[in-house]
Every structure is written in structure tokens, then in C-alpha cells.
Amino acid sequence: MKIRVGVLGATGAVGQRFVQLLSDHPYFEIAEVAASERSAGKHYKEAVAGKWILDFDIPAQIASMTVKECKPGLACKVVFSALDSSVAGPIEEDFAKAGYYVVSNSKNHRFDEDVPMLIPEVNSDHLGIIPVQQKKRGWKGFITVKPNCSLQSYLVALAPLHRKFGVKRAIVTTMQAVSGAGYPGVASLDILDNLVPYIGGEEEKSEKEPLKILGHIEGDRIVDAKGVKFSAHCNRVNIVDGHTATVSVEFERKPTREEIIASWDEFSGEPQELALPSAPKRAIVYRTEENRPQPRLDRMQDGGMGIVVGRLRPCNVFDYRFVCLSHNTIRGAAGGAVLIAELLHRKGMLQ
């Protein structure tokens, strides 16, 4: 018996990815698709007509589902939220209050100190805050969130290094795919033969969210990591999927090149230990070719859930530098959320 799940904001770009990733899942089955009033009442197929962007056909049984409104009353236990941040905040709370387990891709609750913002390989221990959240808010359900897509690559690569050698500061430049902006998102006239060195709000998220993820639970809240600073330059580039980041990093204790690569090779978290269905076999893949990772060649590593790193070399200014890549709408969005739900299930938190 699979767990019945719903997708909120199911018609948008991330919602479509949820539908794809959950359409043949060993733990979950899509029982409900919900979206804005405009779409509610239509068949899912009609609701996404003209805006389906995946090279994957809508599964027949989902195509004919009636889209619901995003209100409690859905016949499922877990909801994945791909809602726009202009509406996600209160809707997600309503669901949690009504007893649903919410796994959200939206930014609204990322900085609530009783809401875990998870990259399951990195900070699954933050799930320990859930009972606090439920108690404090009087909820039967709960909210968990995943962080912004921009940082899924570099932060996963930095996390094991931070644990062992202490990251003091890192300067990061991201080159982000257009799918990160949803659909219709980036206008073709803005990006053909061009790049845009600005993404509204993205640099702030890319600098601040890592501190919470690298932080720890202290009493009834999650507190930020201390003594580590990020600076992020975020650029939109002419690529369908896959965010790339160049990273220069300074450590408390400078490791050798071999120690770094060993840290990546050995890095493993609960997703790997539990062999979760969406978990990449190795959390981080280090490639030795001098010109990798590349978005088109590496974004589908482990079904789009892998983190690919390359070009580790000394930095002329800090200690080391390297290049990271992850798939922004799989690992960085829908897939990252599904991985959280898989972890919740295996830890018995979806009862």
C-alpha cells in the first residue's frame, strides 16, 4: 500500500517535475493534484495544456485527475508544495494545521526557526525540531522545506569539508539554468546570445540559507552556523537545466588536495545508508577530467540527484577552488523534496 500524496501548485514547472518523479514511485502515489482557482475543476491534462515543459508525457491516470483547489480536504496524507511564494505561506500552514505532512519547495518558511530546511545528506538531524514545531504551533501535521536550488550544488560539496576542516569563507559564482525561473519564466529575448548577471533575491538566499543548513538545533530552534561566510554572485545563463557554481574557499585548517577528494568520495548521509529510492549512490561524484562538470553532460547524474564536482585546484587568493553542478529542478527542487519525503517515511514520520 503506497502512501497517498498530493501536489500543490501541480501545474507549474516544479509541479510538473513532482508529477514526473512521483508517477511511478515505490513509496508514494499521487492521489491529488491541486492548483490555483483558474485551474481547479479542470482535468490535469487541460490545466497544463500549452505549458507542459517536460520531455515526459503526462501519465494517463494523472492526466484525467480533476485539479483541486489548494485547501485542506485533499484525500492524502502528504502534500508536496510547489506553490508560488506569493501564496505558499498561509496555505502550507493551513495544511500542517489540518494534519498534513508538508514538504515544500517554497521559500516562505525557510527561516522559521522551528522549520527544518533540509538537504538530507547534510542535515537530516534537523528533523529533530519537528516535535517542537508541532507542539509550539499545536499542529498535528508539520512543515519541512528544502533550500533554494542555487546552493544545492556548492553547499553539498562544502558540507563535508566544513565538518572536517572548517569553512571560513567562500566566494561563489553561480551560472543558473532558465528552468530555475519556472514557466514562462525567462523570456528568450533576455537570454539568447546573452546572460543576465542578476536574479532577484537569489544572492541573499544563496548566502543565508547555507548558514541554517550548516547550523544545529539549540533548544527549541535551529541556529545558524557561526564563523562561516558566503558571498554569491548569481547569473542566469542560456541553459535548460543544471546550475553550475565556481567556488573559492578558505578553511580554518587547510586540508591537502587528497583529504578533500577523500572527503567527497566518502561523503554519505542517511539517504545513502537507507538506500532511499531517489538517493544518488554516491552523494558526491568527483570527476577528474579538466573540463567537467558540464551541465548537459552531468546534470542527469544519478537521475538528476547527483552532485558533480570537478577542477579542484589551489586558489590564488584563498586555499582551494573547484566547480560544482547539480540539476536545479530535480535535486534542486522536486527531487530534493521527494528525497526528504522518502527520509520522513523511512524514519516513521509519515504515520
Place this chain on the structure above:
Amino acid sequence: MKIRVGVLGATGAVGQRFVQLLSDHPYFEIAEVAASERSAGKHYKEAVAGKWILDFDIPAQIASMTVKECKPGLACKVVFSALDSSVAGPIEEDFAKAGYYVVSNSKNHRFDEDVPMLIPEVNSDHLGIIPVQQKKRGWKGFITVKPNCSLQSYLVALAPLHRKFGVKRAIVTTMQAVSGAGYPGVASLDILDNLVPYIGGEEEKSEKEPLKILGHIEGDRIVDAKGVKFSAHCNRVNIVDGHTATVSVEFERKPTREEIIASWDEFSGEPQELALPSAPKRAIVYRTEENRPQPRLDRMQDGGMGIVVGRLRPCNVFDYRFVCLSHNTIRGAAGGAVLIAELLHRKGMLQ
């Protein structure tokens, strides 16, 4: 009476730009086009058939010129070298020895301590080394070079700040257009829906060349600037023309935001003072829109010779950060070399 000039390596991507920029120039006229043995003897039009990449038609009088070999004996006084670095070294020396004034786009002599590597707005005083070069080598002619295209944007923006506030260190990520690799250069399969986070040799040039340019003449050689360090991450992106750089910088003495912008607004060098034909009116244009500069919109600033800067803001790790852009085959290659020649002419060094 215009000065007769020749273009060495006239059939390649940079050579074509020289032909374009010199085809209707107030000081110079193309008297000779030279290239490899394979092309020598053909009409220029035939020699470039199937590999002309500019949206500018070959001027009629140049189309019918006979391509010569790259050997002294050309009927001109100045030669612009767009030669491949595999052959440029000795050929350029032969020309200088034979009395030609060589302005080179090639890397071969960039680190000769008696060869000035010029960005005319920044270090035109390095021309003072020319008499040393001529004396030491027993040459009637001389060699001047321009630096690599990758650094034309960020170094011009950093130069006035360095003079006033002392740049201690800067971490730069470049996103470089495909035209920088010449023709055929980057394969479409390598760059469509992709980027390549590696350009052979480019990071070394991007870190080392600035030190010489910011340096000074000491006795009979140009010595590197001290106390300043660059780290460069160089990426190839899916853009025809225009290199963009994100820059994070730390100063000896941290200026205010206003001081920085004022430094850029006021920045001016001999090209502006002498109103050289290829000089941008303002050496640096600072744009206030939050999403500029962008390659497609800004690369043709002042005919492709302008440096466009934007997004000055505090850096979370260093003092400030910003974004820079310049046209890589105009300012960063052929146009930069023509500007040097214009300066040489107006300083009476092409007699």
C-alpha cells in the same frame, strides 16, 4: 597620407576584425594582408571563403588583395599580428628586427620584460620601455603587445581603484564568449545548452598578466605590481561576443561606494585625452540598472571599445563586488591593438 599597415594572420577570426576595424581608419590603411603558406598567393576573398564570420562584408579593395606570407618584405611600416601563438614568436621578432612596428594580439612576448603589454587607458607609460627594447635587441622596429581578452573588462575597472585604494585581492569568475576561441573554435556540440568551466591556459593569463600591467618600469625592465593577487575562474558560455566577469575585491583602504563610482566616472587615460579614433568617450561606463551589464545589450558600447560595469554592492566576504563586461574581439583583441597603434602614432613613435 595614411600610414600603411599590414595584418599578419589576416584570415583568422581576429585577423578579420583587424580588416574590419582598419578598413576605413583615419590614420591607417591596409596595404598588406599576410597569412599562412596555405593562403599565400590567393586573393583575400578566396582565402577567407567559407570562414568569414563577421556580419560585415569584406571591403572590395581588400577582397582582391593577394595574401602574402608572414615574412618581412611587406610594403608597410606597421604590422598587426593576429598570428597563432604556435608561430607568432619568431615571426614577430623577424619583423621588429627588420624595422617594422609590431602590435601583437598573440601571447608569445607578453612576459618579455622589455615588451610593453598595454591597455592604453591604464599603462601607456610602459611605452617608455621601447627604447630599451630596441637598444638591447638591436632592433629598429619594436614589439608591443596587448593582454588577453579575458582581463580587459575587470582589469580596466580595477585599475583606477587600485591606484587610489590599493587592491589587495580579487576573485573573478569570467563567462567568456565563443568568439574568443577563434574559428572554428568551440564546437557547437560542446556549448549548446551547456557551458564549459575550463579554458586552457586562460586562468593563468588572467591572474598573471594584470600584475605586469599594474606594474611599472624599473631600470631596463617592467616589474610586476606587488601586494595584489588575482584568482580567476574562466568559463566558456553560449554567447557570440562579449566577456562578462563577476568580481569580489578587497582593498588596502576600503573606499565608499561613492568613491568607487566617482573613480570610474572620472577615469580617463591618454586615449581619451588625445581623443584617439578608437577610444571610447568614457573609458568606463557604470550602469545603474540592477540587471546590467549584459553581453547582447552592452558589448557594442562605444563601438565595442567601452568597458561597462554594473551592480556595485558590498561583498559578504570581501569589501565590494560588481560585474564587468567588454567586447572580446574588439576591445579585447583587434580593437585594443588598433588603439595601441593610434596611441603610438599620436606619440610620434611610428615615424
Place this chain on the structure above:
Amino acid sequence: MKIRVGVLGATGAVGQRFVQLLSDHPYFEIAEVAASERSAGKHYKEAVAGKWILDFDIPAQIASMTVKECKPGLACKVVFSALDSSVAGPIEEDFAKAGYYVVSNSKNHRFDEDVPMLIPEVNSDHLGIIPVQQKKRGWKGFITVKPNCSLQSYLVALAPLHRKFGVKRAIVTTMQAVSGAGYPGVASLDILDNLVPYIGGEEEKSEKEPLKILGHIEGDRIVDAKGVKFSAHCNRVNIVDGHTATVSVEFERKPTREEIIASWDEFSGEPQELALPSAPKRAIVYRTEENRPQPRLDRMQDGGMGIVVGRLRPCNVFDYRFVCLSHNTIRGAAGGAVLIAELLHRKGMLQ
């Protein structure tokens, strides 16, 4: 003394091109910019903030103009309409009734039998219908329109052949640039590493409009050409500017290859005879290279007003085939309309 003109829909993609092309025009000066209520009252610069798409800066005197509503009362004599077709119809009529001379890029009045749809090189004689239009409608002003961007290339190439040899039928496939869809227009996710073999309404326009343009005045109306048929396949491709068309054509009387090329070389209309400022020197440029025309290399022929043709060769099914290209937002939109206005001026119709 220049003629004062207004631009309706001045903030959109075509409106911006009008501003560019009219900002330093020998006959016209922009006196008014008008747009939707949302923009009205703002300075033009503010109204286009974040959606300016040209690599050309807004001229200072226009940047500071106050945007008006699109209602008669503008202080000018001529209005260029770049209005969306959802509103253009009645607004253009209101202006004509109020005595303005309207030159429109919109489709609304293209099939009014008393409204000339002009490509000035091809059917400037259709201006003879204007007095009929004014009389019938009781207008002091009038409306003229230009045809859809998709057909500006192939129809101009076919027109001189039709006159001499009679075009019986032509099958055309267009590959159209994204700027043809305005801004934001085509979503990057729809076109990166992709093409879309469908543009709503475009094939109908591409087949029907040519018949009117090749037609003639009969009494008080313009009647379609008889005995000629077009079939158009319209595709959106990943190109900023420039529409390309492949054409297979069958004639009443099959000409020789030389006759066709001679027809193109000799083709000239009133714009050339009157040396209108926006007229290309030659109406059609035939290129002999086997791989031309190409959008990036040829779209700016004669400032974007030229029609470039190549690859004339026998067709295996019809008589001949060839490839055509024109710039869709210059010749195919704003530039085509400005050329009409120049013609009107020189024929004394803007008094």
C-alpha cells in the same frame, strides 16, 4: 522643420524599434510616445524599465518624455501604431477620423479593402486607394498598414518574378526569430535547444496577405491577385532577429536562372527612385555563396532594410527554389512602416 510624429504602443518591442529608427530621422521627429493606461503618465524611461530589449540606449530627450494615452489629442500629425491587435482596430480609426495619418504595424485593418497594405518597393500604387478611404469613411486622416513580418522576405523576392513570369504557386517554410513574438514573447524554455513548428495565425497571414499585395485597385477597392497560391509552414527558431524562408516556386512561364537573377538585380521601386532615407540601396541583394543568407550575417543588410536572397537552384518538384531573409523587426515591422511614411511624405501625402 521636421514632421512631428507619435508612436502608439511605444513601450513594446516594436514600439522600441520605432523609437530607435525615428530618434535621428531626417524627415521625422518623435513628439509623442503613447501606450496603455498602465504606462501613461510615466516618463518613457520608467515605462520601459526592465523591458528595454535593444542594444541601443534610449535617447535622452525621449527618455524623459511623458507617456500619453493612445487617444487623439497628441501633438503630432503622423502616428505609427505598434499597438497590440487586441486594441489597435478602433484606436487607429479614432486617430484617422481625427485627422491623423496612421501607419500601422498591426493586423487589424490589413484586409479592409480600402486600406493599402504596403511594401513600398512592391505596391506603392495601392496608395491610390487613400482618397477612396477618406471619402467613404469621411476621414481627414487615413490608415495605411504594413503586412506581417513573415512574408517581407519571400514576397519581395517573388514580386518581380511574378510580374514577369507569373508565379502560379509557391510552397514556403519560414524559420522565424523570437523577436517576432514581442517581449516577453517566447519563453526561453520553449525555444532553447528546440524549435516550435507552429505560430498562431501566422500561416494564414503568410498565405493570404501576399494576394492583396500582388493585387490591384479596381474601382473603390483593392482586389486580390488571381491565379497564384501560397502555402506557408511557419516555425519559431532560436534566433534573436531575422526571418529566413525556403521557397519552392512554379511559374506560368519558366524563366532561366539568369532571368531570375537579373530580375532581382534590376528590381527597384519608388523607395530606391526617391532615395528614401530608409530604403536599401538595392531592394534585393542576391548572394552567390552556397551557404547564405544567414540570419546573423545578413539581417543587418542596409541597416536591416535589405532583402537577402541566395541558393537559387532548380527544384525537383516545381521550377526553382531559393532561400530568403529579412530583418523581422526592422524591414518586417518598424522599419517597413517608417519606409511607408517616408514615401507618403515625399509624395506629398502628409500635408
Place this chain on the structure above:
Amino acid sequence: MKIRVGVLGATGAVGQRFVQLLSDHPYFEIAEVAASERSAGKHYKEAVAGKWILDFDIPAQIASMTVKECKPGLACKVVFSALDSSVAGPIEEDFAKAGYYVVSNSKNHRFDEDVPMLIPEVNSDHLGIIPVQQKKRGWKGFITVKPNCSLQSYLVALAPLHRKFGVKRAIVTTMQAVSGAGYPGVASLDILDNLVPYIGGEEEKSEKEPLKILGHIEGDRIVDAKGVKFSAHCNRVNIVDGHTATVSVEFERKPTREEIIASWDEFSGEPQELALPSAPKRAIVYRTEENRPQPRLDRMQDGGMGIVVGRLRPCNVFDYRFVCLSHNTIRGAAGGAVLIAELLHRKGMLQ
């Protein structure tokens, strides 16, 4: 026990696809990889270093194989040829003479009247010429070839219509992906923000090869279909994979729209009947959305072996028109050849 196969030209773009498609195949196992002298003697991994273009990692057991020269003596029974046409002709003959079964992607033997050029769904009966070929040439092995990538889409869609309604003539415009030109192939500077309306030799192949495929065996040779003509305009567009074609077609007997769609829905050949591993479930998929097929969304239909058709509608000049798409390096190259080999195996011709 799988059949041992070799790949000739294994290091190029099509060769890499063969390696991918054969690396986990139910009938075949790669026993040999062969390439030019330059690669021979190296490990396959080294030989493709820096030119591997697939988002699929080289399988470990193939990575370490030693690349052989392309001469008989390979320890396998079947060879897939991805050789360059400058050398393929005699090499393929040498292998066939030495008893190998050759399945070739190269053009050299396509017009030999005793060599079948196969699209297995369309003309598997042409295999009947093989005994003639073996007898006439005194070979124990044989050569079969697949046609050019450009026609795999439109010809498959036209074939069932031709059988039932007689295709008289068709005018086709192809928009072909860059991978069709191999690696490095199309230079990025030639195709970014551009298209090239010319591919050397492609139009001739696209017009002539269909006649042989639609033809039949007559005595000891395959003769062309009579009474059918194709005209092809071939364009290179800025897409990684997937060739699209627009088709206008005239029939002997004009079918209804429903008859056409029924013909496509019902179309099936030996690959479907034998359920060959690479066969698409349905030979042709007709999509009803108005804007499909699209390369990025449809090229991977049935693992890249499907033919996707859409937009069937009346043609203004001929009877009907529609749009077709297939994956050029899978169905149109390596995958098409593997399908032939699967058919040969199941018909007992690889004993």
C-alpha cells in the same frame, strides 16, 4: 550467449552512440572497437578523451578495451560501421569479403543496386537481395546500409501513405540538429543566434535515397520507385539532437484526414511484429497538440527510435501538409543500424 560485434569508427560521434546503444543489449555484446591508426593501440577511454559528447559515461569494460585498426581480423561476427565516408567504402568491402556481416551508417554503398538500404519498418523485404549480393561478389559476409538521417522522419511518415494513396510529389524542408554533423562538426560561431540554409550533399541524399527505399527488388537488383518526386531544402539549426521536417504532399488519390491518421496509427513493420529490442512500440506516433512535435520534447520518443508526427492539415498548394521529427543520432544513425542488426538476427541471417 550474445553475438560478438565490433564498432568501426568507434571514437566519433556516431561510434559513441553505437557504444552506448550496444553496451547493454540483449542480443549483442561489443567485443571490438576499431578506429583510425591514430587511435589504434590506445585504450578506448584515452582515444575518446576530450571528444566524448554523450551524457552517458563510457561503460567500464569498454573504456579499457584496446582500440584496433579497421581491418578484418577482429574477433567478432558483425561489424557496425560508423566510418567516415572518405574511407568507409573499401574497408566495408574488405570486411564483407572476409565473412563479416556489415551494417553501415556510411553513404558509400547506399546506391549499390545489390545492397539493401533499410528502414526496417518500411522495406525489410529488400533483405531478399542479400543472397544476390553474396553470390555476385563471392562474399561470405554482406553489407547492409541505413539511409541518411535527414529522411528518417518524413519518409517513415510518407511510406504508409505512399502504399495506400500513392505519393506523387512532396516538398520538404528539414531543420537539422548539429549532432548530425559529427564532432567537432558545426562551429558554434556558425550556429549561435543563426541557422545555415545549406548542408553539403544533404539535399541530394534526401531526394534520391527515398526512391530506392520505396522501390522493390527486380531480378538481381533493387530498382527505384517510379512516379514519385521529392524536393528537399536542408537547413542546419541550433539544436543538439532531433531533425524536424515540414512536408507538403500531393497524392495520386487524395485520402481523407482520417485515412491518413489511421494509416499512421496502424503502421507497423517487422520490428514491431518481432518486438525487436530497439523497435518503437508504435512505428509512428501522431500527436494532436497544435505545436508538436518539438525536438526537445519529442526526440526521445521510445528511446529515440520513435517517429513523431503532428499538425496534419490541408495544404494550400498540394493536398496535405504536416510536421515530422526523429532523433538523428539514434533512429537516424546508430539506433537505426542496431535495429537492422536485430532484424537480421531474428531472421537468422547472422549465423
